[in-house]
């Protein structure tokens with residue numbers, strides 16, 4: 001796939017350890033032309049189903065907010081929004097100062113999955129497969145971003161919206177919100193990589209229950225099974241987005257290269273066999289050892305009391 005090859009070339013030049021990791025991980029993408037996947041072809045098809053947008057706001061602090069924005073359809077993913085998302089992920093991959101990312105839905109609800117109007121029009125199996133590969137590639141790249149990501153779930157995260165939450169490192173839920181893999185009720189299974197990721201988050205027994213029962217996961221259940229990290233309680237302590245930013249700031253405090261290195265070593269530990277993960281960790285260590293943050297900490301003789 002041309003875009004993946006270009007990105008790979010750029011990464012190889014600029015960020016050695018991370019580029020090698022992505023190379024080992026099929027260039028950050030799961031599917032390429034080897035798998036019969038032609039990105040430009042499916043992009044064109046998806047663009048034929050417009051509506052809504054994916055907004056990206058980057059802040060000087062190193063925090064970005066990605067908003068799924070199609071309130072009149074409960075933030076369902078139109079075809080053009082799938083393409084938008086891929087473009088926003090590309091932008092984030094190239095953001096040298098990025099440390100944290102919050103993914104949210106507009107107008108108090110997360111995302112109601114794929115736009116059923118587009119799904120109906122793309123219901124032949126070939127187009128379905130292409131959309132599935134496109135979204136798996138994009139969400140895999142989202143999960144592999146060198147920054148710490150959080151899905152802020154307000155309202156509902158249904159179907160593909162539930163799958164999207166699993167492409168973030170953490171999930172924070174507002175009171176009254178629900179994550180529900182409704183695919184079974186639609187005569188489907190997950191196709192955006194949601195099952196593969198869910199098993200790694202909550203274990204195969206819980207994943208089987210959530211998918212097999214199309215269970216409505218409220219914040220209490222999500223906390224209990226480890227799907228959510230925290231319920232954003234606290235009327236009068238700011239908006240849910242501000243509370244999510246506060247929560248995330250604990251983990252993104254510090255220089256960008258160090259935060260990015262933390263994400264990279266954890267990601268390689270999560271995705272790679274042990275020997276490869278160890279080699280990647282060594283490479284990433286080499287990018288911060290003797291670096292400005294390291295030298296400054298040594299000079300200040302910091303104590304960790």
Ligand SMILES: CCC(=O)SCCNC(=O)CCNC(=O)[C@H](O)C(C)(C)COP(=O)(O)OP(=O)(O)OC[C@H]1O[C@@H](n2cnc3c(N)ncnc32)[C@H](O)[C@@H]1OP(=O)(O)O
Nearest residue numbers: 072073074076112113114115116117158159160161182186
């Ligand atoms: C990857 C596989 C997938 O994601 S399959 C798609 C899975 N998602 C779904 O099946 C969601 C279906 N929608 C619903 O269950 C309800 O609309 C939910 C989200 C619970 C909201 O209910 P309620 O608060 O009563 O609002 P509503 O139904 O009047 O919806 C408002 C307008 O939004 C629309 N909407 C909602 N979801 C979608 C969707 N996924 N695709 C397209 N349109 C959607 C509704 O049709 C409704 O539109 P309208 O006002 O009737 O024009």
